[in-house]
Amino acid sequence: MEVFNTYLNNIFAAYQETEQALRLKESLLMTMEEKYRDLTLEGLSHDAAVGKVMSEFGTIDELADELVLKERTTEDKLSAKDEEIIEEYQLFMKDYSMKFAATIALLILPLVITIVLRQWGGGIVAGIGFLVSGAIALFFFLSLINQHEYYMKYFRSRELLQFLDPGEAEKILKDKAPRHNRNDNLWAKIRSNIWLVAVAIYLVAGTFFNMWGTAWVIFPIVTALLAFD
Amino acid sequence: MKRGGGLISSDVMRGFHDLLILSLLAEGDSYAYEIGKEIKLRAAEMYQLKETTLYSAFARLEKNGWISSYDTQETHGRKRVNYTITSAGRQEFKRRKEEWLLIKSLMTQFI
Numbered sequence: 001m002e003v004f005n006t007y008l009n010n011i012f013a014a015y016q017e018t019e020q021a022l023r024l025k026e027s028l029l030m031t032m033e034e035k036y037r038d039l040t041l042e043g044l045s046h047d048a049a050v051g052k053v054m055s056e057f058g059t060i061d062e063l064a065d066e067l068v069l070k071e072r073t074t075e076d077k078l079s080a081k082d083e084e085i086i087e088e089y090q091l092f093m094k095d096y097s098m099k100f101a102a103t104i105a106l107l108i109l110p111l112v113i114t115i116v117l118r119q120w121g122g123g124i125v126a127g128i129g130f131l132v133s134g135a136i137a138l139f140f141f142l143s144l145i146n147q148h149e150y151y152m153k154y155f156r157s158r159e160l161l162q163f164l165d166p167g168e169a170e171k172i173l174k175d176k177a178p179r180h181n182r183n184d185n186l187w188a189k190i191r192s193n194i195w196l197v198a199v200a201i202y203l204v205a206g207t208f209f210n211m212w213g214t215a216w217v218i219f220p221i222v223t224a225l226l227a228f229d
Numbered sequence: 230m231k232r233g234g235g236l237i238s239s240d241v242m243r244g245f246h247d248l249l250i251l252s253l254l255a256e257g258d259s260y261a262y263e264i265g266k267e268i269k270l271r272a273a274e275m276y277q278l279k280e281t282t283l284y285s286a287f288a289r290l291e292k293n294g295w296i297s298s299y300d301t302q303e304t305h306g307r308k309r310v311n312y313t314i315t316s317a318g319r320q321e322f323k324r325r326k327e328e329w330l331l332i333k334s335l336m337t338q339f340i
Contacts, residue, residue, distance in 0.1 A: 058281030
């Protein structure tokens with residue numbers, strides 16, 4: 001009967017469609033129909049019989065507890081690519097804070113190199129040393145940030161936030177929530193464009209104050225700032 | 230929801246569901262609805278099992294190897310799941326029955 005079938009379909013929708021689950025569902029349907037038939041033979045109306053069958057059904061949790069049924073989990077909905085990326089991400093995050101610290105150190109390095117080379121080899125050598133070490137540091141830094149951003153975007157678009165690092169998932173959820181605080185808003189705006197702001201400051205400091213070396217400090221500072229946010 | 234639809238609360242009866250089903254299957258193979266109906270009939274409105282309680286008991290008994298199930302074709306071409314008691318089930322039934330008789334004689338010393 002359609003009414004019992006629909007009822008059972010709704011109840012079983014939360015569980016995996018294993019052979020065992022299907023067999024159980026079919027058997028339950030038959031039991032309900034037989035019960036209904038007997039009740040109507042006893043003289044009950046259609047509505048009264050359906051109501052009685054439903055009320056004597058019980059709760060599906062009781063059955064699920066006996067491990068007859070397995071709940072549908074998010075794992076069932078993951079594509080092969082999702083699984084691959086999740087695994088990659090977990091590897092990536094394993095030593096993320098160490099990589100981050102190493103990158104900050106790498107960003108400080110051009111400053112040290114410039115100072116040392118200036119004393120030893122003069123302006124041109126110091127300039128070349130700064131450019132080379134700066135380029136290397138920036139390369140590592142940007143690829144790290146890029147990779148991280150890629151995972152964040154992927155998990156967000158696929159709605160797989162539960163696989164993110166708890167702290168990072170929290171950040172994403174916080175960003176999604178509406179903000180009422182004005183200060184918060186301003187900080188959010190700055191933060192989303194922080195690298196643009198940092199590069200602008202660096203260029204201004206370099207061009208107008210000729211602080212190409214010293215102003216570099218903005219990059220490690222901003223990186224550290226983001227890490228502790 | 231303490232009551233299973235009768236006078237005796239289902240919490241009290243929980244431990245006895247296996248014994249009830251084993252005792253009925255010891256009399257012969259049967260299927261879910263028939264067992265449920267038989268329990269209701271013999272309990273004479275004192276106790277009634279919910280469907281899910283009955284089915285979870287079947288699952289538990291089958292997992293323990295005390296009963297096993299097999300399908301038969303019904304007239305409308307549908308399958309019916311039948312249950313039969315295994316020899317391990319008969320042993321368990323005997324053990325639980327003796328245990329119950331002990332409990333019964335123990336309780337009559339007090340009440």
